[in-house]
Amino acid sequence: MQEALYEGKLFYLKSYLDTVDNIKAELERLKKRADKGAFQCPYCHDTLILKSGNIREEHFSHRHSRSCEISEASEVYHQQVKRESKAHSVMKEIIYNELKGQEKMNESMQVDYGYIAKGKEKWRYYPDIIVKNADKEIAITILTNVTANKDEKLVRQIRNRNRYYQNKGMQTIWFVEDAEMSVDMNHHVIHLWEAELDIAIKTEEDLKWENVLNHLPIEEPLFKLFDYHHRKAPQSFDVRSLYYVHSTETEIVFTVHRFIVDEMEYPFRAFALNEGYRISLSKALLTKQTIQLSDPEVEEKNRELFKEIVKQKALEKTERGRKGNIIGEKQNVNISSHTPPQKSRKYFSQKLSNNEQRLFPLLDEFLQNAIFDYVQSASIISASNLSRYLVNECGAPSETFSTGRFKIYSDVCNFLDYLAEQGIIQLLRKDGVNDRIYGSC
Template sequence: MREALHVIDNELVKLPYSATDDEVNNFKKLAKKEIYQCPYCQARLIVKHGEERGLYFSHQHSEACEESRMVDKAEKKYTKQIERESKLHKVLIDIILDELEIKSKVNKEMFVNVGYKAKTDWKEYPDIYVKIPKKELAVSIITNVSPSDDSKLAQQIKKRHEYFLDKGVEPIWFIEKKEQAIEKDKSSIILWDAELSIALKTREDNIWDKLISNEVADEKFFDYFNYPSSFIERVDVRSLYYIYNNDEKVVIKVQRFLKDRVLKPLRAFLVNEGYELPFAEALAVEDGFKLSNPEIESEQRKAFQEKIKQKKESFAEQLRYQEEMRKLRLEQEEEERKRKAEEQDLILKELLEQRKGDKINTELNYNELKRLLKERIGLTQKEQMELWTRHMPKIGINNSRVVWELVIENNCTSFNELRPILENK
């Protein structure tokens, strides 16, 4: 066993994993004076110390009671369950456990213990088990997520989450802050499978649902935020709780998002920038853990609505600007087309002037006609072939000038406009 009840004040005593020789000897002296006893069978406990297990309690002659053996067996299963976690995992558990134990001393109706000790017969264990009036909570922490184990971890989390629910226990998940990845320019958060699996649905999320539902009816809603929406079948705001050390104190960051993609990359729409909660406030017990600040939530919803208003105005202004630029571009293109047409007419006049004295041939040759038609009406290779094989034999192979004059007289801007004129010639 690793823990025991102090016989004087009935408080749970925790031995440090490592200790100096003097500290080890002192703990052993206390044990000899029968100050420690098993919390299950009340038998006297001794203190042992070894390289593998560190400092720990043991029954005399290692004859553990049945309850203790069940705890040891559960501890081994739990150790295997968390073997993928980082060293920070244990640190965070101890911090949360200490905070909850302090609260349980004030709230006598609150029971707190490590998960595998509270529920030795379970197949899955939370890191911490909490019982309050009318509710049981399973607190778990996720660290050390990597691409190689993300999908497998997500499946394990889903299985564990459903198991807790089947046991009538509400799962509460925290995740290491370093896993958070945000695209600010797209108002989005990119999630691990594991993160999406542990996202919770709280009372505050339901309030956000109502607000977002009124806004997403606008089909341009996500365009305002430059968010690349996938297919949001229904509004479903979820929350994640990131845990980390900030300025030498542990805080929880509350992050809410609108669930979107269920295929990688798992992108979701950020409904707010998130906010930090002091650790003690986040774990305040109401009907479960508080996990939010209603005043901040109200302020952020108001800020969100104001942001939408500003985004709409900015988006409308951008559309007006784009339309003005489009009209200007079309005007410039039309002016350029007219200029080229005038240049082509001038070229033709100059060419005919140069050939006035040529008694043998005063007509355009076909190559010159092709060049002029390409510049004037954008003649394509396919249209050129049609002109040569279908229309020129009827007009006359050497009558290129006739074709050009028809273009000028009818102010043709495309071969489609010229074609019926040629067919009626």
Template sequence: MREALHVIDNELIKLPYSAPVEEVTNFKKLAKKEIYQCPYCQAKLIVKYGEEKGLYFSHQHLEACEKSRIVDHAEKKYTKQIERESKFHKVLTDIILDELIMKAKINKDMFVNVGYREKTDWKEYPDIFVQLPKKELAVSVITNVSPLDDTKLARQIKKRHNYFIDKGVEPIWFIEKKEQAIEKDKNSIILWDAELSIALKTKEDAQWDRHISSEIKDQNFFKFFNYPSNIENVDVRSLYYIFNNDENVVVKVQRFLKDRVEKPLRAFLINEGYELAFAEALAIEDGFKLSNPDIESEQRKAFQETINQKKKAFAEQLRYEEEKRRLRLESEQEDRKRKAEERELRLTELLEQRADDKITYELNYSELTRLLKKRIGMNQTEQMELWNKHMSKIKKPSLVWSIVIENNCTSFNELRNLLESK
């Protein structure tokens, strides 16, 4: 029990269950020996228990001090602020708070308190407030994000995020991991509006910026990963997901390259992230460490190896596609050559055709022109007359050639007379 962190006027401690009689009796005995006191006015506190409120501390004769009343009012506002959160929210917040309190005990320059208790006059509260020698941190946990309320929640979170910044406090956000959504086939992460609003920019993100900046100059970079767009402005951000890995509650560090700011909020996924114990994630190093430099270095090296492999595979695929294209073009060229030779042979056969032979080959206009020039010496003027005056009625070039063969025409005049008689 942390007395200094739980004074709320008449509700210093509330238990979410019906306390056993012996537990209530023991607390009351301890209170009679005056071991509990208000951290604000130092008045002695008594213990009370009721069906509605549960187990709680109270000032004697309900004469709560002004500071307790202020904190009580702040608590009510905070309770309303987090009413949308899941039950897991308190579990996660308590885990983080316990870890930070332990660190504060060995680090005299560090102060930790529940957000609404420390900043009672604020309009927005972090779950936990941390004061360090060179900065102040606002630690908050997000749970229970859903498509139905995400847009509204994102506005609230962004407002809270900016409010903390305006107060000169650095916001740190942790998200329940069940909200994470990844498209592995596109190497992307799909973000809630709320997630995009609270993604952090850390020193390690800046390191990734420098690493990726040189790589995305390759116009095929995002094709290597099957990512569905190109990103010109390099801006790596990070999210911190909390989950239970069957052994402990841990933090997952997830980095991404910011892309779309309209739904769907797709971003380029950088690796698959990695887990950190809370003790390491919350280590103090000009704020929270929130990373493992050795793992980050290994992941950058692995990422570079992946890029090199994908470049090689992509180049091989290009060579394969180019070879396929070359072979296809050669095949098409051979096919065109063969067809042209076949047509030449057929045209030769047609030129030698006798009047009683039937035409079984469908001519085009170009072939008919060549045949008429060779057979009856048709000139350019006669050709224009044929196309403009007669072909509109006859339509099929093969019929004209049939007339020439059947009537054994030797000049265009003979052909003209025959066509005009039709």
């Protein structure tokens, strides 16, 4: 086992040894303390000795090879999480402490480490944390350190653990280290490990998304409407969610990602409904009967925004089919339904001074006019979607950064900010560095 009581406090051997330079010398000092009875089992309070060798890593052990039930469970658990990164223990402790804080305000709530809560039952697998709220039990597990060569074996382990917890009547929640996140909103795709796809869950918010998607008033398949690369269009939409977690030594932030299930074999991918949003630890882990895992207000706004984007895309497709290809003034491109009347284009171009033109060097007069007409016909404007529209439909520069974002994005934002200053549109919200959302005044 890795944990012991030392001077009245929990002492984690591996975590401590990670902080010292001369491990061999420090182990000798710790062994001397153990020989003098300085370390006790946190569960049965028996005296522990410290062992180290070539076969097994350093660990505490009960004297005379006796061990209590919880310490045996601890050993099983620590072998189970041996593959995880160093960030795993940091994330686990911060989540545990947050839930413990909520436990103090909720009489029906109990929070404990999985191996402590179920050690006496001698489970085969233990989640990181177990939350019992009234008659419900939730198994919380954090996943880190996924790589291509580990993914196949890990999937089998995760499936076994997931099935085991569910057979025990538990709801399962997995948090994934954000180093594994791979979202490309230019193509509305989230790339996944098979392990990630396997632990994606369906929540109440996902069901609300499904209801919206299955009742969209569109004739064209949704995937085709977004030019999403796919093999076949689904008959109905299966929405699931993943929860990525970013940690520092002092705090944790979650990112909520919802997607429509698509490819169920390698390479695993899905249709990303949006770029996701960040949510604080306290809000994500807010517990009533179950853990909230979302911000209901943000979810509702995202659904309304998605419906507006779908409506706009459907309108653009319809107009393109009706008008056909319109030769552009400069680049012989199809500018769809966003060809502004000549009068408004002249009026708009005359409003910009030379200094104002320098704010968006990648947007020539033609693209500025295309944006101007776009915002006049749309009630909701996403700067990210508008950038994609300008590239795909208006011949704007298609160069991207390493993140996949078009380089014209910042110029588009500057131009939209300029229009907001003129009272033509208004900034509704900023989604961090992901996007800016504008609306008509």
